[in-house]
Amino acid sequence: xxxMSIAMNILDIASQQAREAGAKVVHSIEIxxxxxxxxxxxxxxxxxxxxxxxTQATSTADLVVHRIEGTGRCxxxxxxxxxxxYIAFCPDCPNVGLEIIQGRELKVRSLQVD
Amino acid sequence: MCDSCGCNQPAxxxxxxxxxxxxSDQHHDHHHGHDHSHDHSHDHGHDQHHDHHHGETQPxxxxxxxxxxxxxxxxxxxxxxxxxxxxxxxxxxxxxxxxGKTTLLERTIADLQTETPIAVIxxxxxxxNDAERIGATGAPVIQVNTGHGCHLDAEMIRRACAExxxxxxxxxxxxxxxxxxxxxxxxxxxxxxxxIISVTEGDDKPLKxxxxxxxxxxxxxxxxxxxxxxDFDVERCEEAARTVNPRxxxxxxxxxxxxxxxxxxxxxxxxxxxx
Numbered sequence: 061x062x063x064m065s066i067a068m069n070i071l072d073i074a075s076q077q078a079r080e081a082g083a084k085v086v087h088s089i090e091i092x093x094x095x096x097x098x099x100x101x102x103x104x105x106x107x108x109x110x111x112x113x114x115t116q117a118t119s120t121a122d123l124v125v126h127r128i129e130g131t132g133r134c135x136x137x138x139x140x141x142x143x144x145x146y147i148a149f150c151p152d153c154p155n156v157g158l159e160i161i162q163g164r165e166l167k168v169r170s171l172q173v174d
Numbered sequence: 175m176c177d178s179c180g181c182n183q184p185a186x187x188x189x190x191x192x193x194x195x196x197x198s199d200q201h202h203d204h205h206h207g208h209d210h211s212h213d214h215s216h217d218h219g220h221d222q223h224h225d226h227h228h229g230e231t232q233p234x235x236x237x238x239x240x241x242x243x244x245x246x247x248x249x250x251x252x253x254x255x256x257x258x259x260x261x262x263x264x265x266x267x268x269x270x271x272x273x274g275k276t277t278l279l280e281r282t283i284a285d286l287q288t289e290t291p292i293a294v295i296x297x298x299x300x301x302x303n304d305a306e307r308i309g310a311t312g313a314p315v316i317q318v319n320t321g322h323g324c325h326l327d328a329e330m331i332r333r334a335c336a337e338x339x340x341x342x343x344x345x346x347x348x349x350x351x352x353x354x355x356x357x358x359x360x361x362x363x364x365x366x367x368x369x370i371i372s373v374t375e376g377d378d379k380p381l382k383x384x385x386x387x388x389x390x391x392x393x394x395x396x397x398x399x400x401x402x403x404x405d406f407d408v409e410r411c412e413e414a415a416r417t418v419n420p421r422x423x424x425x426x427x428x429x430x431x432x433x434x435x436x437x438x439x440x441x442x443x444x445x446x447x448x449x
Contacts, residue, residue, distance in 0.1 A: 062324060062356050069242045081236050091242070098359050098385055147388050147418050157420070168238045 063100060066166070067107040071118050073168045078117050083173035088122040090170045096130040096146045096163035128165050132158025188330060189319045190337050191302055193309035246360055249328035253363025256335070257346070263446050264346040266362050268386055269370035270379075271352030274396040276304050278370065278429040279347055283311040286345075286439060290446060293340035295348045297326040304349065314338055325356040328363055345446065354383040366391040366445065373397045373406040380415035387415050392423045392441055399428040 074089045093099050108123045132143040134150035141151060141158065148158045191197075241247065257264045267275050276296075283292050294315040296304040305317035316338045318330050331348065340346050348364060350357045369390035371379055374397055380387040387393065393415055395408060412424050425441060427434035 062359065066242060069245065073238060073240050073242065077236050077238055083234075083236070087233060145384060145388075145418070147384070147420070166243055167241045170238050171236045172233055173236060174233055 063103040064107040064111065066099065066104060067111040068114075070108065070123070070168055071111055071114060071121075074118055074121065074171050075115050077168075077171055078173050081173060083171075084117060085174055086118045086121040087172040087174075088124050089118075089168060090124045090126065090172075092126045092128055092165045092167050092169050094128040094130065094163040094165040095144065096160065097166040099166060101125055101127070126169065128163055130163030131161050133161050135159055187321060188323065189321075190334055191305070191317045191319070192337075193302060193306040193315065193317070195302070243359070246328050249332060250361035250363040253328055253331055253335070254365075257363060257365070260340070260342045262340055262342070262344055262346050263442075264348065264362070264364045265445075266348050266350055266357070266364035266367045267370060268350045268354065268357050268367055268390070269352060269372075270354050270375060273352070273370045273372040273375070274429050275349050275352070275370055276307055278394065278396060278427070279349060280307060280311055281429045281432070281435065282347075282439070282442075283308070283313045285435065286442070287311070287313060290442075291341050291344035293338055293344050293346050295326075295331065295334045295338065295346065297330075297349060297351045299323070299351065314340070320351060324351060324353050325360050326350050326362060327360045331362045345442065354379075354386045358385040358389045368392050368394060370394045370396055371411065373400055373404055373408070375406075377405075377407045377411035378414055380411065380418055384418040387422065388419045390419065390422060392425065394438060395424060395426045396429055398426050398433060399431045 070089060070091060074086050078086050093101055093104070105123060105125070112118045112121050130143040130146070131140055132148045133140045134153055134156055135158070136153050136156050137150060139150060139152060140161070141148075143158060143160065143163065146160045146164070150156045150158055253264070267279070269275055279294060283294075286292060292313050294308045294313055296308060296315060296317045298304055298317070298319060299321065300319055302317050305315045308315040316334045318326060318334050320326070320330070326348065348362060367390040369386055371393065373395065376382070395411065401408070408426060415422050415424070423441065425434060425438045427438050429435070
């Protein structure tokens, strides 16, 4: 499934960054995964363990996952509420939708190298 | 070894073919998604001395802050720009396998192609079958076979368009791999997603696969000629879909009898008018 291609993308980013920094070994890769990003973290971790062997630099790298909670903000009253899906409505304003302001992240935050 | 043409490439490579194109003739795209130029750290002679040195380098942190799907998203935006420049209305057709996407396309092309040119990109894991059906209508079509892949991505669309050369002012129908999950994550550069569900599926599908229904602009409920024989409640399905996407529009159609198709064509015409 595509968690494998996400894992490979993470490793490509890490390898490239390590190469540019002249680093030989990547010890860990920190990523952010929003709860609304559509990623199954367990599947991603599973795929990462296999995919990391594709380059010498990343072969023993740990994947550190920071999960980001979904948050929505009402477009009218500006109240912010936690959400678990990106279509959500304000608990105070009838039928007014929430703008998702957090939770869709899918990025490599940093690497620990050498 | 690739078992299609015997070349030294992985068997799960993405391919691009026209109807009737023999397998050995296909354009291989073995560069699927990720960069093969990996860093193999070669230890040259002089580096050996550093390895024996006991002054360790300090571990350091490199800040990256890079979106993982950046590459696909950038390519999708590039596709989007290309479509706009050529006044092409690109639509991403998504559904479970078996909802009737290809039949609907055959019918749409037959009815509309004198009005507006239509070009098609077909996506499946294997076979040329869908492209051959579309080819028989006379519309230009290219088949992308993803191998093990579960969705089309922006790079595949870019390459398919380079082959297909859709005409300026045309509608480009992209029939995605039958899958209600993965395609939602991969922007192709389309103007809109069309989600198709048939009445032989469950009417609670939009709740079970909310991501896809939330991402779509219009939902076609197909095979309505079979309603007398199934338990499908159309109102309930539309209501379910509206809870995950309040702005979703619906058209009830039968690709085989033709019922309701004019409303689908009107939706196409109104989107075509906007481009």
